[in-house]
Amino acid sequence: MLLFLSTVCYHHFMNVTVVGTGFVGVVSAAVFSKFGNIVYALDIDKSKINQLQKGKVPFYEPNLEDLIQKGIKDKNLHFTTSYETAIKNADVIIIAVGTPSAPDGQADLKYVFAASKSLAPYIKSGVIIGIKSTVPPGTNEQVSNIIKSKTKVKFATASLPEFLKEGSAVNDSINADRVVIGATEQLVINTLLKLHRPLKGKKIIVTPESAQMAKYAANAYLAQRITFINQIANLCDRTGADVNQVTEVIGADRRIGSHYWYPGLGYGGSCFPKDVRELAAYSKAVSEGDGLFVKIDDLNEKRLPKLIKRFESKVGGWQGKKVAVLGLSFKPNTDDMREAPSLKVISILKKAGATISAYDPISIPAAKKILKGITYTKTPYEALEKADVAILLVEWDQLISLDPHKVKAAMKGNVFIDTRNQYDPQEFKQLGLIYIGVGRS
Numbered sequence: 001m002l003l004f005l006s007t008v009c010y011h012h013f014m015n016v017t018v019v020g021t022g023f024v025g026v027v028s029a030a031v032f033s034k035f036g037n038i039v040y041a042l043d044i045d046k047s048k049i050n051q052l053q054k055g056k057v058p059f060y061e062p063n064l065e066d067l068i069q070k071g072i073k074d075k076n077l078h079f080t081t082s083y084e085t086a087i088k089n090a091d092v093i094i095i096a097v098g099t100p101s102a103p104d105g106q107a108d109l110k111y112v113f114a115a116s117k118s119l120a121p122y123i124k125s126g127v128i129i130g131i132k133s134t135v136p137p138g139t140n141e142q143v144s145n146i147i148k149s150k151t152k153v154k155f156a157t158a159s160l161p162e163f164l165k166e167g168s169a170v171n172d173s174i175n176a177d178r179v180v181i182g183a184t185e186q187l188v189i190n191t192l193l194k195l196h197r198p199l200k201g202k203k204i205i206v207t208p209e210s211a212q213m214a215k216y217a218a219n220a221y222l223a224q225r226i227t228f229i230n231q232i233a234n235l236c237d238r239t240g241a242d243v244n245q246v247t248e249v250i251g252a253d254r255r256i257g258s259h260y261w262y263p264g265l266g267y268g269g270s271c272f273p274k275d276v277r278e279l280a281a282y283s284k285a286v287s288e289g290d291g292l293f294v295k296i297d298d299l300n301e302k303r304l305p306k307l308i309k310r311f312e313s314k315v316g317g318w319q320g321k322k323v324a325v326l327g328l329s330f331k332p333n334t335d336d337m338r339e340a341p342s343l344k345v346i347s348i349l350k351k352a353g354a355t356i357s358a359y360d361p362i363s364i365p366a367a368k369k370i371l372k373g374i375t376y377t378k379t380p381y382e383a384l385e386k387a388d389v390a391i392l393l394v395e396w397d398q399l400i401s402l403d404p405h406k407v408k409a410a411m412k413g414n415v416f417i418d419t420r421n422q423y424d425p426q427e428f429k430q431l432g433l434i435y436i437g438v439g440r441s
């Protein structure tokens with residue numbers, strides 16, 4: 001009876017292989033294994049795979065390590081560097097390798113193509129190859145051609161764009177706003193629907209081209225929303241308006257919405273900067289005019305140095321100043337340092353003659369690999385000790401609940417720059433601190 005039951009249960013599960021164990025690949029592998037599939041996760045990076053085999057996730061992401069360890073213990077999650085081992089039994093292969101920007105701004109697809117070449121000899125008939133990496137429309141055909149040149153075995157391709165957010169990736173995958181399946185053949189759609197059925201969220205079936213365009217469109221929209229409110233913040237600085245109040249007012253309009261207003265030093269991270277540039281380059285390549293996307297990228301690039309200059313005049317120059325940098329990752333709840341504002345801020349301040357003490361609750365090990373010549377501290381107040389200036393860069397929980405009295409007591413100087421607009425300016429001012437926000441001075 002037991003045997004019968006387990007046969008019945010397992011009947012629905014699939015052999016899933018994820019190619020690329022970066023951020024997206026590890027999350028996908030963990031989530032698909034959680035729902036009972038047999039998952040192989042493959043990477044060419046041996047040291048990454050060694051760590052993952054031991055249940056160690058090489059980056060910080062809430063709830064992910066537990067899920068990985070459970071998958072390994074239950075024997076339905078395996079990590080390997082062998083294409084043959086990973087691919088030969090796969091019903092669905094998910095390509096999740098990196099797609100950095102090429103020098104001309106377009107997505108560099110060399111890892112996607114290399115992975116396609118490597119997996120082709122081992123695929124079994126009927127396998128579905130879903131591309132989860134962010135790629136432009138037309139990529140599926142190129143991948144198909146590469147695989148066809150290596151094997152006669154029948155296969156299908158699909159687009160499975162990823163919409164998770166770093167910092168809440170596991171929850172975003174399981175309780176997705178939507179699951180997008182870009183495919184046209186009914187059999188392929190049915191299999192992918194079956195695989196994604198346990199995930200909450202609306203399943204949207206579209207063509208691969210629409211799926212890929214939607215991924216770029218979503219990120220470009222969010223990036224332009226940040227750029228838009230930053231432009232409004234600049235105007236607030238000129239007029240005495242407070243951008244936090246402005247977002248409250250405009251957000252009450254249901255057509256606009258109150259979420260996702262983040263005035264500050266501009267967007268960073270592994271996705272927005274690259275995806276906006278890729279969309280600009282793609283627009284240009286198809287002769288559609290790249291004005292909007294180029295402008296978003298340009299405004300965002302120029303923003304941080306411009307604001308640091310503005311702060312400089314209020315601080316009275318950075319030369320010889322001790323600056324406490326609060327927060328290092330590109331946003332809270334991740335230790336991802338890719339295009340983190342802290343990198344540029346610290347570089348500018350150091351060049352201008354400041355010394356830096358920095359605190360971040362999680363990202364110090366990741367930061368230490370790239371940010372040298374600064375002091376890292378164990379607490380925010382230790383970073384603030386005898387600082388002339390404090391600059392809050394990331395709204396970690398630990399950094400938005402500082403006690404202004406303790407801040408004042410720790411610091412030598414009195415300038416508190418709040419690039420995330422988290423604190424009440426009046427409270428700081430009453431203590432004799434100079435509070436500098438973004439779009440609310």
Ligand code: NAD
Nearest residue numbers: 020021022023024043044045097098099111115133134162
């Ligand atoms: P990443 O750089 O963290 O990881 C990519 C992994 O692919 C690396 O571990 C690398 O060793 C591996 N790899 C490269 N070539 C390989 C090959 N031939 N065979 C096997 N493995 C190979 O990238 P990421 O942040 O996980 O992003 C992956 C893709 O997903 C990108 O296209 C990205 O744009 C997209 N995406 C990322 C996010 C995010 O939040 N990070 C969100 C949505 C979409």
